[in-house]
Amino acid sequence: MREAELVAAALAGDRAAWRALYLAHKDFVYRVAVRFLGHPDDARDLTQDVFAQLLAEPKRYRPTAQFRTWLYRVVANRCLNERAKVRNARRVDDASELRAIPDAGGTPEERLGRAQEQARVRAAIAGLPERQRLAVVLARFEELSYEEIAQALETTVSSVESLLFRGRENLARALAPD
Amino acid sequence: MLSLDLDGRLPPGPGARLAAHLATCDACARLAGALGTAWARLDALPTPLAAPDDFAAILARADQRPTGWRGVLGGWAPMRLGATVLAACLVAGSGAGIALGSAAFGPGRHADPLELAALAEGFGDLPFGSPAGGLARALTVGVEVRE
Numbered sequence: 001m002r003e004a005e006l007v008a009a010a011l012a013g014d015r016a017a018w019r020a021l022y023l024a025h026k027d028f029v030y031r032v033a034v035r036f037l038g039h040p041d042d043a044r045d046l047t048q049d050v051f052a053q054l055l056a057e058p059k060r061y062r063p064t065a066q067f068r069t070w071l072y073r074v075v076a077n078r079c080l081n082e083r084a085k086v087r088n089a090r091r092v093d094d095a096s097e098l099r100a101i102p103d104a105g106g107t108p109e110e111r112l113g114r115a116q117e118q119a120r121v122r123a124a125i126a127g128l129p130e131r132q133r134l135a136v137v138l139a140r141f142e143e144l145s146y147e148e149i150a151q152a153l154e155t156t157v158s159s160v161e162s163l164l165f166r167g168r169e170n171l172a173r174a175l176a177p178d
Numbered sequence: 179m180l181s182l183d184l185d186g187r188l189p190p191g192p193g194a195r196l197a198a199h200l201a202t203c204d205a206c207a208r209l210a211g212a213l214g215t216a217w218a219r220l221d222a223l224p225t226p227l228a229a230p231d232d233f234a235a236i237l238a239r240a241d242q243r244p245t246g247w248r249g250v251l252g253g254w255a256p257m258r259l260g261a262t263v264l265a266a267c268l269v270a271g272s273g274a275g276i277a278l279g280s281a282a283f284g285p286g287r288h289a290d291p292l293e294l295a296a297l298a299e300g301f302g303d304l305p306f307g308s309p310a311g312g313l314a315r316a317l318t319v320g321v322e323v324r325e
């Protein structure tokens with residue numbers, strides 16, 4: 001079944017079709033949320049909420065748009081709203097970063113070095129203004145095109161160019177040697 | 179402009195002019211290097227694990243939302259599940275291919291003042307390597323963090 005048919009079935013009330021769409025797209029939503037929010041628990045919560053919203057409000061879907069485009073938009077909206085909600089409730093703390101490091105071999109010094117680099121990169125991403133951060137996550141990790149990012153953020157391609165340029169500058173500054 | 183170049187979105191003409199400029203301008207070359215290095219360092223982050231299958235929890239959440247989904251989801255059809263999941267896997271595969279392959283050259287728009295400055299510099303409207311007018315500003319003076 002093509003995705004368009006799957007979406008049509010889902011909108012017509014086919015629960016199995018919804019489940020199939022969920023299984024096909026849940027990892028994308030979760031990855032974006034983890035990288036944007038920085039916390040797996042928050043990301044899992046956001047992922048559930050995104051699909052609950054799709055299920056609850058299917059009439060907001062415009063059949064002229066690709067399902068994927070619709071999903072990008074919902075994810076972007078939820079990320080930006082979620083961030084405002086949890087901004088002051090949580091801080092990236094170094095201890096949790098260190099616990100998240102997979103034990104991938106090497107000497108203890110090498111593992112510590114990797115852990116520190118990850119913590120630094122996470123902090124640099126977390127320090128970006130929200131729209132820059134979301135554009136960076138979608139471009140760098142999900143390899144979305146500028147056009148797709150523009151659709152997700154409901155903005156223009158030239159504004160995406162600008163967000164990514166400033167995002168790169170800010171990352172370069174945050175990651176520059178002291 | 180450098181950002182577009184790093185993403186392979188500069189058309190051949192401006193791309194060649196930028197490359198020629200970077201070969202002769204230390205400041206812009208340094209900035210280009212810093213942007214590229216920072217981007218590459220994001221590789222340090224591990225790929226998140228797959229999301230757990232929370233479909234049951236999602237149905238419960240959707241049920242709690244004001245609009246509800248019961249009317250929409252009347253047609254529970256267990257026998258179609260296998261075929262549908264299989265189709266979803268195929269869709270996921272081709273969808274990813276489309277997403278990865280869809281980047282196309284866009285028009286050469288330069289919304290940022292710094293990009294305009296770099297463009298002017300690259301096209302010879304400003305002296306090459308001009309520390310006040312070039313992209314070097316971004317590293318030496320810094321630009322405001324803004325959206």
Ligand SMILES: [Zn+2]
Pocket residue numbers: 199203204205206207299306307308312313314
């Ligand atoms: Zn220069």
